[in-house]
Amino acid sequence: MSACHGNPQQPAATVKPHGQPFWLLAELTYKCPLQCPYCSNPLDFAGQGEELSTEQWVEVFRQGRELGAVQLGFSGGEPLVRQDLVTLISEARQLGYYSNLITSGVGLNERKIGEFRQAGLDHIQVSFQAADDEVNALLAGSKKAFAQKLAMAREVKAQGYPMVLNFVTHRHNIDQIDRIIELCIELEADYVELATCQYYGWGFENRDTLMPSHAQLERAERITNEYRDKLAAQGHPLKLIFVTPDYYEERPKGCMNGWGQVFLTVTPDGTALPCHSARMLPIEFPNVREHSLQHIWDESFGFNHYRGYDWMQEPCASCDEKEKDFGGCRCQAYMLTGDANATDPVCSKSPQHGKILAARQAASEPASTDFLYRNERNSRVFFKG
Amino acid sequence: MSEPLSPAQIPQMNPMFRLQWEQAQDCYVLLYPEGMVKLNGSAGEILALVDGQRDCEAICSALMEKFPDAGDIRADILEFLTQAQQQHWITM
Numbered sequence: 005m006s007a008c009h010g011n012p013q014q015p016a017a018t019v020k021p022h023g024q025p026f027w028l029l030a031e032l033t034y035k036c037p038l039q040c041p042y043c044s045n046p047l048d049f050a051g052q053g054e055e056l057s058t059e060q061w062v063e064v065f066r067q068g069r070e071l072g073a074v075q076l077g078f079s080g081g082e083p084l085v086r087q088d089l090v091t092l093i094s095e096a097r098q099l100g101y102y103s104n105l106i107t108s109g110v111g112l113n114e115r116k117i118g119e120f121r122q123a124g125l126d127h128i129q130v131s132f133q134a135a136d137d138e139v140n141a142l143l144a145g146s147k148k149a150f151a152q153k154l155a156m157a158r159e160v161k162a163q164g165y166p167m168v169l170n171f172v173t174h175r176h177n178i179d180q181i182d183r184i185i186e187l188c189i190e191l192e193a194d195y196v197e198l199a200t201c202q203y204y205g206w207g208f209e210n211r212d213t214l215m216p217s218h219a220q221l222e223r224a225e226r227i228t229n230e231y232r233d234k235l236a237a238q239g240h241p242l243k244l245i246f247v248t249p250d251y252y253e254e255r256p257k258g259c260m261n262g263w264g265q266v267f268l269t270v271t272p273d274g275t276a277l278p279c280h281s282a283r284m285l286p287i288e289f290p291n292v293r294e295h296s297l298q299h300i301w302d303e304s305f306g307f308n309h310y311r312g313y314d315w316m317q318e319p320c321a322s323c324d325e326k327e328k329d330f331g332g333c334r335c336q337a338y339m340l341t342g343d344a345n346a347t348d349p350v351c352s353k354s355p356q357h358g359k360i361l362a363a364r365q366a367a368s369e370p371a372s373t374d375f376l377y378r379n380e381r382n383s384r385v386f387f388k389g
Numbered sequence: 390m391s392e393p394l395s396p397a398q399i400p401q402m403n404p405m406f407r408l409q410w411e412q413a414q415d416c417y418v419l420l421y422p423e424g425m426v427k428l429n430g431s432a433g434e435i436l437a438l439v440d441g442q443r444d445c446e447a448i449c450s451a452l453m454e455k456f457p458d459a460g461d462i463r464a465d466i467l468e469f470l471t472q473a474q475q476q477h478w479i480t481m
Contacts, residue, residue: 024413026425072413074425102407102420126407127422166405168422194405195422241477 022311023261024072025268025301028101029079029280030061032092033272036082037110038149040133041375042172042207042214045081046283050383053273058088060292062095064270067297069099073268076101081272084111090123097124104129106170109156110149117156117163128160129168132184133177157191168195173224174214175371181224185231189242198228199247204281206378208339213375215367221252251360251367255325256332256348263310263330268301276300278307281335285344310334317345319353394445394467400479401441408436419478435469439479445470 034049289306320331332348347354417433419426
C-alpha cells in the first residue's frame with residue numbers, strides 16, 4: 005500500500021516515457037465576484053476566448069478519464085458562475101471521477117449544496133481570505149463575503165461533505181494564524197490548507213505587498229506545529245497542511261511533480277496547460293477544440309517541451325539534484341529572469357538568486373495595502389498592453 | 390484507539406473516503422479530497438467488503454471462502470482493519 009498524493013509511482017500497463025494525468029483541473033470560467041490580489045489567473049484574463057460549452061467539457065472529462073485521470077477539480081474564476089455546473093458534476097460522477105468544487109462560497113446556497121451532492125459531488129473546498137470580516141473584505145474586495153463563507157462552510161458540513169478549508173496566507177493575515185486554526189476547528193473542517201501565497205499572475209504583481217517576512221513565517225509555522233501536537237494528543241482528525249513559500253527556500257520545488265507528469269489544466273477557452281500558470285510562458289499550448297487530450301498529453305509540443313532533462317542549462321544540467329526538483333518552476337524562472345529555460349532563481353546555485361534575496365529583504369520592510377485588485381477593469385490594461 | 394478489534398464489531402467506511410476499483414492503476418484506490426491511496430491486493434479485497442452491515446467475523450469468513458488456499462488469515466485481516474481504523478479510513 006502506498007500513499008500517492010498526486011504522484012502515482014506505478015507505471016501504466018503500456019510503458020510511456022511520462023506519467024498519467026492523475027489530476028484534471030477544469031477552469032470553467034474566469035468570471036468571479038471577488039477580486040483577490042493573489043489570484044493565479046492570467047493578468048489578461050479579460051481578453052481570453054469564448055468559454056467551452058457543456059458538451060465540450062463533458063468530452064474533455066471523458067477523454068481525461070481514458071488517460072487515467074481520477075481527481076477532477078472544478079475551478080475558475082468562480083465555478084459557481086457556470087449555469088451548467090450540476091450537469092457537469094453529474095457527468096463527472098458517472099465517469100468515475102472524484103470531483104472537487106473549489107469555490108469562494110459566494111453564490112452558493114443550501115439548495116445548490118444539496119443539488120450538487122445529489123448529482124455526485126464528492127468534496128467542496130471553501131477558500132477564505134482571513135479569520136475576520138475586516139481583513140477578509142480588504143483582500144476579497146467584498147464586504148459581505150465573510151459572513152456568506154461562514155454560513156456556507158457550516159452548510160457544507162451539515163450536508164455530509166468532507167470539507168477542506170483553504171486559507172491563503174500573506175503578511176496581512178499570517179499573524180492571525182491561531183485565530184484561523186481556531187475558526188477551522190469550530191467549522192469542523194477535515195483538512196485545512198494554510199497556503200502561503202504563491203507569486204504568479206496577480207500574486208506576482210502584488211508580491212511586495214503580500215510576501216510575509218521571515219519572522220512572520222517562522223512564528224506561523226511554530227504556532228501551526230503547536231496546534232498539530234495539541235490536536236494529535238486529543239485524537240482530533242483535523243489535518244493542518246502548512247505550505248511554505250519557496251521564496252524562503254534554498255532549493256526550488258519539484259514543480260507539479262514534473263512537467264506534464266501528473267497534472268493537466270484546461271482553461272475556460274479550452275487551452276490545455278501542464279500547470280495553471282503556464283499560459284504566461286512563450287510557448288504554444290494546444291487547445292481541446294482542435295486536438296484530443298491523448299494527443300495533447302502524449303504528443304503536443306507544449307506538454308513535451310520540459311519533459312526530461314535535455315532542455316536544461318547550467319547549473320541544472322550537471323546538478324545531482326535535477327531529478328528531484330526538475331530545475332524548479334518554469335514560470336518562476338521566466339518571470340524573474342526573462343528566460344524560461346533558466347534555473348529557478350529560488351535555487352541558491354542560480355546566478356540570479358539575488359532576485360529572491362532582494363524580495364526577502366523587501367518583505368522585512370513595512371508594506372502598504374495598496375493592492376492591484378484582480379478585476380475586469382484592471383485586466384483590460386494588461387490585455388491592451 | 391489501539392484496543393484489539395472484536396469479531397463482532399461492524400466496520401463502516403468513513404464517508405470522507407470513496408473506495409473504487411481503478412482500471413488505470415489495476416487496483417482498488419481510496420479517494421479523498423485531492424488525493425488517492427493505492428491499495429495492495431489484500432487491503433482492497435478487505436475494504437471492498439466493508440459495507441456497514443457485515444461484522445469483522447463475516448468479513449473474515451467471506452475472504453477465507455474466496456481464498457481457500459490462504460489458510461487462517463483472520464489475524465491478518467483484523468490487524469489490517471485496526472490499521473485502517475487508525476488511518477480514519479473506517480470507523481467501528
